[in-house]
Every structure is written in C-alpha cells, then in structure tokens.
Amino acid sequence: MLLNVGDLVKMRKPHPCGSDQWTITFVGSDIKMKCAGCGRIVMLDRPTFEKRVKKILVPAVPEA
Numbered sequence: 001m002l003l004n005v006g007d008l009v010k011m012r013k014p015h016p017c018g019s020d021q022w023t024i025t026f027v028g029s030d031i032k033m034k035c036a037g038c039g040r041i042v043m044l045d046r047p048t049f050e051k052r053v054k055k056i057l058v059p060a061v062p063e064a
Helices: 046-052
Strands: 008-011 021-027 030-035 041-045 053-058
Touching: 021 041, 030 046, 041 046, 046 053
Parallel strands: none
Antiparallel strands: 008 021, 008 053, 021 030, 030 041
C-alpha cells in the first residue's frame, strides 16, 4: 500500500471519540496517525495498519 504524509484515511472501526477518519503524520515501518475528531496520535506497525484501514479518502499531494 502506497501511503504519503497528509493522507486522510478511513479505518474499519471508529475511535472511541466517534471518528473513523485519521490523518497520516509519519510513514515508515510504523505508521503514525492523528485522529480527525479528537486529535489523539496513535502509532501502528505497518501490517496492523494495512489490516485495519478501509480506504484512503483524500490522498496528499506529493511534493515534486
């Protein structure tokens, strides 16, 4: 899965705050993301993230 910093993704299960949308803030062997609802920052390893993500809602504009 190709990810960029700034992508807005929809996860399969909602966060306890009620939002299921997250903004990617770091991409590497781990994925760091920020909840669009409450601002909580969570870090997941890549295999767990790829299993839990539903789709990329708004892709970030890649820097050229």
